[in-house]
Structures are given as C-alpha cells and as structure tokens.
Amino acid sequence: MIRDGTTPLLGHGSDATRRRNLSALLVQVHRSRGLSRSSLTQATGLNRSTIAGLVAELVELGLVVESVPEGAQGVGRPSPIVRPSDGVGVVAVVPEADAVTVALVGIGGRVLARRRTAFDEPPRAQELPPLVRSSLAALRRSRPGLTPLGVGVAVPGLVRSTDGLVRLAPHLGWRDEPLGSLLRAVIGLPVSVSNDAILGATAEAVFGAARGLGHAVYLNGGSSGIGGGIIAGGVPLRGVDGYAGEFGHTHAGADDRRDAAGVPGSLESQVTRAALQRLLGIGPVDQDEFEAALVASAEPAVLAEVDRQLDYLATTLGTVVNILNPELVVLGGFLAALDAARPGRLEALLADRALDAARESVRIRRAELGSDLLLIGGGELAFAALLADPASMGEWRAG
C-alpha cells in the first residue's frame, strides 16, 4: 500500500497493523514513563509473544530500553521494565516577549536540558532560526548521546497549523511571520509550530491535571491576554487552521470595551493581570509571588476587583461548559491565582451561568506542570509524528 499523501487512504494493510501496535506501545511508555512488559500485555490485549517482538523492535530502533525490575512485585517471573530511551528526543522552542527558551525533551515528556536567552525587547521572527540553531548545538554538546528527531514551537498567538505561519502574535509584535518555513530552512529536522495554549492543554492532558481525560479545557491567563486549548475525544482540538481555543475574545459581559484585537465586550478586556497588579501595588513579578500577594491581600479594592473578574470569568466558563461539556477545566497563569484567592467562588458563580446537567460533571483545577508546561507541550507536538509511527522515524534516524 503506497501513501502519496494527497488523500488519507482508508485501507489498512498488515504493515499498518504493526505500525499501530508499535505506536500504541510507544504511547503507553511515553505517558507512563516506564512500565512492565506484562502491563503492556494487559493494556493492549496482545499476546505475550507479540509484545516481546514489538518491544524488541522499539529497542532496536533506539526508542526504549528494557531493564530488570528492582523491587519485589509478587509471585512469578519478573517482567522487564520498558523505559523511554535517552538516545532520542525532540527540541522544544518557546519564544516569549522577554526571552526565548530552547530545550531538549525526551520521550516521557522529561525536560532533559534547557537554554534560555533573554531579550530586552521581543525577539523578531528572523532572529529565531540562528538562535535555535546555536542553542541546539550547545544543548547537543551537553547531551552527546541524544539524537533530536524534530522541533516543536509554542507561539503565543494564532498559528496556521498546516505550515507554521504565525498569523498574529500581539505579545511578540508579530504578524504573518512564516516561522515554520524560516526554521525549516535552517534546521535539518521536521518543524511544527502551534499555539501555546493548545500545547499547554495537550501537556496537561498527557502529564498534568487533565491526565487521561477525554474532554477538558485549559484556560490560561498571561500578561498579555487569555488563551486556551480544548481537548476533545482525547486529542487537542485545533479547528481547520489551528486557531481554535481563543477564549480570550469571547463575549463575556455588558461592558462593550474592546480588547487588543478589537472585539467588543470580550473576556480579556475585563479580566487582566495588569489591573490586579495595579491594585496590589506590585510590578511584573513572578507568577508565584503574584499569587502569594493576591491571596494574602485583604484590601477591599483588591477583593472587589477579584470578584468582578471572577464574575466575567464565570460567564465565559459557563459558555465553555454549555458548549463543550468538559470533564475538567484547568486554570493556568493568573487565572489560577484568581481562583485561589476566592476558593469555591468560581464554581458557585458557575451554577448561575451553565446548565445544571453539564455543570454537575465539570471540575475546576489548577494547572500542574508549572514552568515546564510549554516545553513539554512543544515536545508533545514534535513527538506526535514519532508516536504515531515509531518505525518510520527510527529509519529516518538511522539514515
């Protein structure tokens, strides 16, 4: 069966079976960061001998390693532990207004090495390729045994998923920057670019608060706006072009003041970290410091502003719950702080804004992955091709 890439062929040959099983195994190892061969047998329903063959192929490809288990695990012959190999990884790139971070991420979502370059003013798109190139060279020297298989970039803006064109990234001052092609021209690896919040949602769904859930929504409050990502049916929802998840511009209240994108009455025109910082009398501090200050504050003006912002946030959350019926809403950035400052209030407000049936099954949690979130998310993006077809990437590596 020959795949020419123009149309996704619907048929399945016997090689596709093998591909799918290799993929299922590698995904299991990736998500669990190591598990016994017998667990793989149970999880997949495949025969012991089949698992043995598949694992042997993954070892051959340099993607996993087998080791003897350490502690006692019960009667019977001990089953070898299958772990992600440190021989392969991907490159995660996170451009922000004040810095660009490049990291090596291993299978299992482990950030193995990172390199942060500070910027006084936002980096230009043209600056990224040489920066990524040199950072990658330095990172590779620090980890000589690791072969990078791809690059995943998390951009705070609208990214066309087909080619990695950044349509708009206000925080960086970018508009229609062909970041994907720019990087591909310089880095000899497959490059994928995506919106940062979608990747944050992906990371939280694989390793964080929404681990294993089929339907979840990630909502992030950053210094320049509010972004989000949707997990539907266990996979990130990108939309036709990759622009899905822009919750910041949803209509959330009576006030028709416009946000930076010109949308009137939108969530991110009302719910801002800047307004809270002003009332708290602090500068652009660290995320943890900000939250500590917000939670500690008993200032009436601060509390009033927190409640006002929570009210707007609840309206958007109501819309989200009514439209998507998620199992979990994950709050990141200053939205997590907002919820922490008034525990339980957001859920109480939601009772008024969402239909009972949908509201009953939704929980609200804070993001778990902290500062590594986008590195892991970028890693997930770059790993996607490998996880979907381990054999082809292994061959690519050998060549």
Added chain:
Amino acid sequence: MIRDGTTPLLGHGSDATRRRNLSALLVQVHRSRGLSRSSLTQATGLNRSTIAGLVAELVELGLVVESVPEGAQGVGRPSPIVRPSDGVGVVAVVPEADAVTVALVGIGGRVLARRRTAFDEPPRAQELPPLVRSSLAALRRSRPGLTPLGVGVAVPGLVRSTDGLVRLAPHLGWRDEPLGSLLRAVIGLPVSVSNDAILGATAEAVFGAARGLGHAVYLNGGSSGIGGGIIAGGVPLRGVDGYAGEFGHTHAGADDRRDAAGVPGSLESQVTRAALQRLLGIGPVDQDEFEAALVASAEPAVLAEVDRQLDYLATTLGTVVNILNPELVVLGGFLAALDAARPGRLEALLADRALDAARESVRIRRAELGSDLLLIGGGELAFAALLADPASMGEWRAG
C-alpha cells in the same frame, strides 16, 4: 484478542484489520450511496483482490448489493457498482411537542418509510415505547424484506449518552426520563438516544451542507429555543456526558434577562422565533411559510427586530468561531430564515466579533436536509455500530 468492554484495548490483531477495512468500505458506500468497486480500490489504497473479497463479505452479510453499471464509463472492463442493500436498515424516532415520527432508514441515509403520530399535548416518555413498537410493526409490514438493526432517537433536550437518560427536555416537559431503558425493555434492538441538534449536525456533516468537512458547527433555531451541534475532526463532539452544543445558553449580550433554564443574558432569551411571529402577525406556521413571510416583510418593526436578533446571533457566532475555528457554520430552523431576510448582514457583523484569522476561513450556509434532517440523524446514530463493525452486526442479524 478478547474484548471485555471494561477498558478499550489498544492492540490490533489481524481480525481488527479486517474489521477496519470492512468498516471503511461500508462507510464509503453509505456516504456515497453507491460507487464502483474500482473507486473503492482507489479510495482505500487496497488491492483489487482484497476489495473483491471484502465486498463479497459485505454482500454475504446482506449489507450491500453489486450490480452491473448502466451507462458508459470509458475504456476497460466495467467495474460493478456497490450499492447499499435494502435488506437492512434502522429505526429513527423523533419525539416532538405535537407529534412523534418513527421511520425506517436505510444505509445511505435514505428514509424508506415513515409514520407520524400527532399529539395534542406533548407525549409522555412512557407513551413512547408502545408507540414505537406499534409504529415499527406497521412499518415492517410495509417493508417486509427489511431487517431493522437498531433504534436511534433524536430528543430535543439534554441526553446522557451513556444510557439514554433524558436529563431535561423543556419542549416536551420531560425531566430525568430514562427513555433509553424504557425503549430497550420493549424493543428487541440496540437503542441509542441523543440530542437532536447533535444528530442534525451529524446528518448535515454526512449528507448535507457540511458534507465531508472536518470542522463545522450546526446552529438550529426551533420554536422553543436554540440548540447546536459541533463536528470536530470529522466526528460529532458530544462532551463527557453528551450535553455539548448548547449554544442557546451562551452569553450573548448586555441584557441580562434570563432564559427558560435561568441563564442570564443568553442567546435564546433574545433570539426567538416567537418575537418575529408576533411582529409579522402570523401564528405558528410552517417553516417555509414563516421564512417567506419574513423575507417578504418590509415592516420597519420587523426589520429592526431581525437586525436586533442578528446582532445577538453574531455575538454567539463570534464566540463559536473564536473557540472552534470551524470551516462552516450551518444555520437551521428560523436562524436560516433570519439570515435569508438580511443576506450578508450576519457575515458583516461577524467581522467585528471574531478574530480575523478564524473568520476568514469560515462560511455560513443554510441546512440542506430539510424535514428529513432528524430522521437521517437518528439513522446515523443507530447505524454507527454497524458502520464501525459490519461483520458483528451481520452475525447478529443472522442469529
């Protein structure tokens, strides 16, 4: 490989390959309502001989029939046309406030026979099982050769997808009615129940305006509210419980008047067919008559109300486009009439409410499937199991 149903097993055996290929073929035949064997070869990428074997099995199962092509089709040996068989079908059930419709639907989404029972007041849930039973008996007499394989019910309300519990159906006056179990107890067939708008979206995505699209949203205006359905990645998005798509209760404007569900400022508190009917001075007429009256009206009060409602609709549409980045928005019910009364206005208003990047790739169209929409949608729901695994259902039929 044994499937016990508790956990979805990830492994693929050679029988799964066969299943998948049979499914791919039947889906093709279903969506196209008949195509040549050579087209199947091209679409799947499978070998001619493999297709021959697979089609033979589908014929054996009584799911498709092969026939010699009629017209000329070029050089070469003519390829047999594979058509849906009329030997199998499903039952679609559509309960509404004033009537219950039961229909036989064939593969290919063809409504083969229907039976409508009028009600003076909304039917009670307990009335449905005997009614469906007797209607089905009558329909089977009219189509003796057809074996029904399942039942799909389209309910205007919130339906828990796991068991078919109707949490809330205001239009019918139902609350927590276990419709799925009630029907299963009386009908000796698999029964699935779902929200009507999700099924409308499904039908439009398979056979209607959104045919073949991966990302689309269906928005329907009914006499009792506004519902919707999302197609994401080519499949209906149900959410954890099946309540997704409730666009009627999204926050859409400054006015905080509450809708029937108590949600303030929601779309369906502002955009109503009743308000338009009142201004037009007409009663609860037919959908086509309503649209004709609305489009013909030059009354300033009517035009003002249309514009007012379009404004609210545009706000929700902006939210939808920003969150889901769909390729197409399909308008059904009186929302299609609203758009038709002021051509182009909705798209123009959307420019202000949605981010440019996402708005550029979205089109707005009216629903195509008319009055058969929910019958076809219910059929799709019931056919889902067969299409996913043709062999097992065929065996079930034989037994």
Added chain:
DNA sequence: GACAAAATGTTTACGCTTGCAACATAACAG
C-alpha cells in the same frame, strides 16, 4: 531446604489477511 504454585519470557507451528503477479474479461478505438 525442597517442592509446588503462579506469573511471565521464549520458541515454534499455524491461521488469517493483504499483496503481487499472471491471466481472463469487457469495453472502446481505429
């Protein structure tokens, strides 16, 4: 300390499914 039980790895023969190549068949073109 020896032996049985339990769980898992390993090996080999087998069945199923698809792929391939050769041949057969049907339509069109001249």
Added chain:
DNA sequence: CTGTTATGTTGCAAGCGTAAACATTTTGTC
C-alpha cells in the same frame, strides 16, 4: 477485427498476531 486499456479473478507468497508447549524466576509452604 484487432490492439489497447482498465478491471475482475485466481493462486501463491509474505507479514503479523495467536496459541500452545516449554523454560525461567519468584513466592509461599511444609
């Protein structure tokens, strides 16, 4: 009527997972 083209048909080969028997390792018990 004959050659070309496209497709159906047939028999054989290759790949993959399965099943069963055997080997290995740990635990528990007498």
